[in-house]
Amino acid sequence: MAHTLPDLPYAANALEPHISAETFSFHHGKHHAAYVTKMNAAIEGKPEADLSLQDLVRKAAADGDQGLFNNAAQTWNHTFFWNSMSPNGGGAPTGDLADRIDRDFGSLEGFKNAFADAGATQFGSGWAWLVVKDGKLEVRKTLNAETPLTEEGVxxxxxxxxxxxxYYLDFQNRRPDFISAFLNDLINWEFAAENLAKSGQ
Structure with missing residues (x-):
């Protein structure tokens, strides 16, 4: 069965003034949609068409199928990114996630500094991540479509x-300002806490 472009988890203008509806019209409506279309075309009529998106990403990586991997991973990464933000985002985490951030980064500020540095120093295109591995929180950065999904235990x-x-329509070349807006006003701590709880780590 073909994969479909998921709806945004909020209205296209819900993250303004930080991310505009115009950005979403391109980023979700064109970029994300194109990844889904190309991924579906690559797997049509093949056994891979029956795989979940996560399994498809992992199989493409294991098989060295770079074209399929790029489109499948970008499809998954973008859906995960939309959910990493919220109109009610920002502030501070609570509960277990807050405790672990303090333990593994020294403080919330320590996490923000590490995450901002990962995002700002990722040369060219890519992603900044908060992940858990072996029960410890880590900040990662990946190039292009690369994703932590492909690493066992992460x-x-x-x-x-x-x-x-x-970010270019809203921030032009000011990537650090975009990162700051994400960390201070958009970050969805509830989503991160849910993923941590489900990880079993």
């Missing part, structure tokens, strides 16, 4: 897209 908790198309 569970993504949230992500930020630092490809230029994610």
């Amino acid at each position: 569970v993504p908790l949230l992500t930020l897209d630092v490809w230029e198309h994610a």
Whole structure:
């Protein structure tokens, strides 16, 4: 069965003034949609068409099928990114996630600094991630479509897209300002906490 482009988890203008409806019209409506279309075309009529999206990403990576991997991983990464933000985002985490951030980064500020550095220093296109591995929180950065999904025992908790198309209409070349807006006003701590709880780590 063909995969479909998921709806945004909020209205296209819900993250304004930080991310505009115009950005979403391109980023979700064109970029994300194109990844889904190309992925479906690549798997049509093949056994891979019956795989879940996560399994498809992992199989494409294991098989070295770069074209399929790029489109499948970008399809998954973008859906995960939309959910990593919320109109009620920002603030501070609570509960177990807050405790682990303090333990593994020293403080919430320590996490923000590490995450902002990962996003700002990712050369060219890519992603910044908060993940859990062996029970410990880590910040990662990946190039192009690369995703922590392909690494055994690593569970993504949230992500930020630092490809230029994610922010250029709203922030032009000011990627650090985009990262700051994400960390201070948009980050969906509830989504990260849910992913941590489901990870079993």
